[in-house]
Amino acid sequence: MRAEIITIGDEILIGQIVDTNSAWMAQKLNLAGIQVKQISSVSDDRQHILEALHESESRADLILITGGLGPTKDDITKNTLAEYFNTGFRLDEDALENVKRIFSRYKAPLLETNIKQAEVLENCTTLLNKNGTAPGMWIEHEGKIYVSMPGVPYEMMYMMEEQVIPKIKGAFHLPVILHHTILTAGIGESSLAELIASVEDSLPAHIKLAYLPKLGTVRIRLSGNGQEEDLLNQEISTYAKRIVDLIAEFVMSENDTPIEKVILDYMESKNLTLSIAESCTGGYISHQLTQHPDSSKVFLGGAVTYSNSLKISILSVSEKTLINFGAVSEETVKEMSEGARSAFHSDYSIAVSGIAGPEGGSEEKPVGTIWIAVTGKSKTIAMKFNFGNKRIQNIERSGTTALTLLYKLIKEEQVY
Amino acid sequence: MRAEIITIGDEILIGQIVDTNSAWMAQKLNLAGIQVKQISSVSDDRQHILEALHESESRADLILITGGLGPTKDDITKNTLAEYFNTGFRLDEDALENVKRIFSRYKAPLLETNIKQAEVLENCTTLLNKNGTAPGMWIEHEGKIYVSMPGVPYEMMYMMEEQVIPKIKGAFHLPVILHHTILTAGIGESSLAELIASVEDSLPAHIKLAYLPKLGTVRIRLSGNGQEEDLLNQEISTYAKRIVDLIAEFVMSENDTPIEKVILDYMESKNLTLSIAESCTGGYISHQLTQHPDSSKVFLGGAVTYSNSLKISILSVSEKTLINFGAVSEETVKEMSEGARSAFHSDYSIAVSGIAGPEGGSEEKPVGTIWIAVTGKSKTIAMKFNFGNKRIQNIERSGTTALTLLYKLIKEEQVY
Numbered sequence: 001m002r003a004e005i006i007t008i009g010d011e012i013l014i015g016q017i018v019d020t021n022s023a024w025m026a027q028k029l030n031l032a033g034i035q036v037k038q039i040s041s042v043s044d045d046r047q048h049i050l051e052a053l054h055e056s057e058s059r060a061d062l063i064l065i066t067g068g069l070g071p072t073k074d075d076i077t078k079n080t081l082a083e084y085f086n087t088g089f090r091l092d093e094d095a096l097e098n099v100k101r102i103f104s105r106y107k108a109p110l111l112e113t114n115i116k117q118a119e120v121l122e123n124c125t126t127l128l129n130k131n132g133t134a135p136g137m138w139i140e141h142e143g144k145i146y147v148s149m150p151g152v153p154y155e156m157m158y159m160m161e162e163q164v165i166p167k168i169k170g171a172f173h174l175p176v177i178l179h180h181t182i183l184t185a186g187i188g189e190s191s192l193a194e195l196i197a198s199v200e201d202s203l204p205a206h207i208k209l210a211y212l213p214k215l216g217t218v219r220i221r222l223s224g225n226g227q228e229e230d231l232l233n234q235e236i237s238t239y240a241k242r243i244v245d246l247i248a249e250f251v252m253s254e255n256d257t258p259i260e261k262v263i264l265d266y267m268e269s270k271n272l273t274l275s276i277a278e279s280c281t282g283g284y285i286s287h288q289l290t291q292h293p294d295s296s297k298v299f300l301g302g303a304v305t306y307s308n309s310l311k312i313s314i315l316s317v318s319e320k321t322l323i324n325f326g327a328v329s330e331e332t333v334k335e336m337s338e339g340a341r342s343a344f345h346s347d348y349s350i351a352v353s354g355i356a357g358p359e360g361g362s363e364e365k366p367v368g369t370i371w372i373a374v375t376g377k378s379k380t381i382a383m384k385f386n387f388g389n390k391r392i393q394n395i396e397r398s399g400t401t402a403l404t405l406l407y408k409l410i411k412e413e414q415v416y
Numbered sequence: 417m418r419a420e421i422i423t424i425g426d427e428i429l430i431g432q433i434v435d436t437n438s439a440w441m442a443q444k445l446n447l448a449g450i451q452v453k454q455i456s457s458v459s460d461d462r463q464h465i466l467e468a469l470h471e472s473e474s475r476a477d478l479i480l481i482t483g484g485l486g487p488t489k490d491d492i493t494k495n496t497l498a499e500y501f502n503t504g505f506r507l508d509e510d511a512l513e514n515v516k517r518i519f520s521r522y523k524a525p526l527l528e529t530n531i532k533q534a535e536v537l538e539n540c541t542t543l544l545n546k547n548g549t550a551p552g553m554w555i556e557h558e559g560k561i562y563v564s565m566p567g568v569p570y571e572m573m574y575m576m577e578e579q580v581i582p583k584i585k586g587a588f589h590l591p592v593i594l595h596h597t598i599l600t601a602g603i604g605e606s607s608l609a610e611l612i613a614s615v616e617d618s619l620p621a622h623i624k625l626a627y628l629p630k631l632g633t634v635r636i637r638l639s640g641n642g643q644e645e646d647l648l649n650q651e652i653s654t655y656a657k658r659i660v661d662l663i664a665e666f667v668m669s670e671n672d673t674p675i676e677k678v679i680l681d682y683m684e685s686k687n688l689t690l691s692i693a694e695s696c697t698g699g700y701i702s703h704q705l706t707q708h709p710d711s712s713k714v715f716l717g718g719a720v721t722y723s724n725s726l727k728i729s730i731l732s733v734s735e736k737t738l739i740n741f742g743a744v745s746e747e748t749v750k751e752m753s754e755g756a757r758s759a760f761h762s763d764y765s766i767a768v769s770g771i772a773g774p775e776g777g778s779e780e781k782p783v784g785t786i787w788i789a790v791t792g793k794s795k796t797i798a799m800k801f802n803f804g805n806k807r808i809q810n811i812e813r814s815g816t817t818a819l820t821l822l823y824k825l826i827k828e829e830q831v832y
Contacts, residue, residue: 012438012439012442012455013442013451013452013453013454013455014442014443014446014452015438015439015440015441015442015443015444015445015446015452016439016443016626016628017439018434018435018436018438018439019434019435019438019439019455020434022428022431022435022457023428023431023432023433023434023435024431025431026428026429026430026431027430027431027432028431029431030430030431035429036429036430036431037429037458037459037464038429038456038457038458038459038464038468039428039429039435039455039456039457040454040455040456040457041438041454041455041456042454043453043454048453048454052454055471059464059467179430188522188524189486189487189488190487190488190527190529190530191524191525191527193487193488193489193529194527194529200489208426208490209489209490210426210427210460210490211486211488211490212427212432212433213486213568214568221427221432223426223430256432276720278699278702280706281703281706282702282703282705282706282707282711282715283694283699283700283701283702283703283705283706283718283720284699284703284706285699286694286698286699286702286703286720287698287699287700287702287703287811289698289699290696290697290698290699290700290720290722290772290811291698291807291808291811293773293774293775293807294775295698295722296722296723299698299722300722300723300726301719301720301721301722301723301726301730302699302719302720303717303718303719303720303730304692304699304702304706304717304718304719304720305717306706306711306712306715306716306717307712307716307717307760309761310716310717310760313759314717314719314730314759343729343730344723344726345725356706357709358709359709359710386521388521388547390547390570390574391707391709392570392707393547393570395703395706395707
């Protein structure tokens with residue numbers, strides 16, 4: 001059972017909006033056991049839409065189309081579909097009621113173009129749109145199913161969850177598709193691949209393995225399809241366990257969770273608190289953590305100490321250390337971390353000090369030199385890194401690396 | 417001149433990642449005068465990639481391919497391209513040097529698969545990848561140009577900006593396309609449109625106007641195309657001036673610069689310094705500022721004070737204020753801002769305290785309630801906002817709004 005997603009709209013092709021609908025739809029379809037074969041974004045152009053529909057038929061049994069159902073002149077999806085299926089329109093009474101209901105709520109006058117919104121293809125089953133005026137359409141044609149939906153995300157999402165996915169499950173006998181993701185840090189993609197080559201080579205055809213690298217972490221994803229959920233789950237778990245055994249020291253989590261969330265959850269479960277002293281990362285690590293609801297249960301706060309005087313006044317770094325070793329040094333970063341832990345009364349702390357670039361490097365300490373320290377109950381660990389000469393990359397990789405070091409130290413100290 | 421973007425990778429088709437590359441590339445191509453006709457996301461599957469390449473040829477002269485260039489087994493783009501063009505591989509010495517340089521920096525062992533990364537198609541011009549091991553490839557074949565790039569965003573972006581776009585401009589005779597962007601803050605898209613309707617209605621056909629709203633700012637972009645750069649430039653400037661005259665109080669900048677960079681540049685030119693006390697924004701504002709090189713000339717540092725005790729110890733907020741009015745209040749946010757300015761010895765300061773959600777709201781202070789204060793030489797201003805119940809949106813809109821308030825205060829105080 002294969003699907004294709006066709007998104008229609010010039011705003012995608014000029015890069016004015018990022019198409020987030022497709023990823024959301026793909027996730028939902030996957031969970032239902034449907035493989036998305038292709039996502040095609042095409043322009044608001046009759047000929048182009050017709051071509052996309054035609055091409056999709058050779059690849060997919062289910063074709064999901066979003067966008068181009070609005071009331072303005074550039075919305076041509078409905079007319080183009082009528083041409084494609086060689087069919088006419090009918091006024092859908094329920095859809096018209098819905099349009100009237102929405103216009104009365106906003107106290108707006110009902111125009112001719114708004115009434116036309118309630119027209120649907122003669123050959124379709126109407127999909128009501130509770131969140132907007134454009135109805136969706138479910139069309140069965142020559143053994144394929146076509147679903148046309150609005151492009152507005154929450155209108156499409158509601159329609160998918162409430163109507164489209166249940167109808168698909170009713171219409172097809174679908175296989176089970178399962179994924180298992182292993183989050184790793186502190187090792188590159190190719191070294192990982194070498195360590196787990198024996199498992200990768202032994203995988204059966206219906207289970208696939210993928211590497212998804214991102215700024216110092218690599219997610220390994222096992223994806224399998226089958227007919228029996230329990231059996232498939234067992235199979236994938238067995239391979240996942242074999243992989244985890246081979247790379248245990250690099251495994252952060254066996255969920256598809258970002259690294260900072262893994263740490264927040266773990267620390268919360270152990271009642272541990274964290275503070276952060278950031279120099280070159282400039283608030284990035286704090287921001288990563290505080291994006292997540294409930295981060296305040298673990299993260300007490302932090303300081304962004306760009307200037308030396310703030311390192312002294314807030315983190316109690318000694319002036320002598322700064323003079324003798326400089327701000328980017330093992331000695332300073334350790335004092336920053338210990339100073340944060342003590343000033344902010346947390347169980348653990350992180351400190352980062354480095355030269356993010358593009359200026360400020362020297363022969364001894366080139367751009368990209370980053371010192372990271374983590375302090376726990378028993379000790380402070382500091383390590384030096386060099387992530388190259390791109391500022392943003394330095395900031396992001398420093399963040400991931402600092403969190404990885406923190407997690408290792410917490411795990412180590414939890415043993416006792 | 418038409419382009420097609422082909423993104424390769426199962427992770428897109430199962431919805432694990434949102435394809436942000438395509439929108440970014442489409443924007444850059446548009447700026448260069450190239451229309452993107454279609455974006456196709458296809459799986460890591462040989463036959464499927466071949467089909468996508470074949471189909472794209474009928475639509476586009478320039479085919480940009482991202483993804484599938486990594487060292488692992490699921491990366492099959494390079495082999496598939498070799499099959500498509502019926503060509504072999506050659507080891508590119510510069511690419512190999514680059515791989516070696518990267519591995520020596522990380523002190524990682526160089527594996528056979530890593531050396532293979534330096535192999536490129538025989539018929540290509542190599543595009544060096546300074547940020548990763550996989551080189552890009554520029555292939556001219558039967559009147560079309562194919563560019564294969566890594567899918568990792570910052571690797572692709574660097575390659576596009578530094579190499580691909582300049583090469584495209586050299587290879588084709590493209591029309592002159594000029595853009596003029598006006599950054600506004602503190603006013604919505606439709607109100608702006610009303611204020612500048614007279615200019616919008618008077619634009620000639622070859623100059624278009626677009627509104628690009630993003631989290632509390634709206635960029636107005638005039639885009640024109642023509643054959644003579646000087647003439648077009650003059651024309652666009654005239655219209656831009658007429659627009660700016662109509663909405664002067666909302667204009668932050670006439671460059672396509674993010675708001676925080678506008679402020680950093682302005683403050684640097686006036687020798688002014690800044691500090692920030694963040695509660696619910698959790699480091700976001702500091703991170704926005706410190707992304708930019710040389711931000712340290714203006715930004716001294718800040719504190720992320722999630723807990724009340726840190727608000728007291730670091731920012732000298734009085735315990736009485738916190739007890740009487742709570743952490744999310746005009747009184748507390750003013751003391752936070754004044755405390756930051758004084759503790760961090762800066763000319764200006766920002767403080768934010770609010771309930772980002774999704775939990776923690778009350779009837780009196782619902783989720784989304786945000787207090788923002790800015791302190792300058794003459795005074796502290798505090799304002800209350802409510803940006804709804806989405807956590808990330810609350811954080812980002814608070815950041816933009818705080819920076820807008822800061823900029824207004826600085827401008828006001830500079831008058832004297």
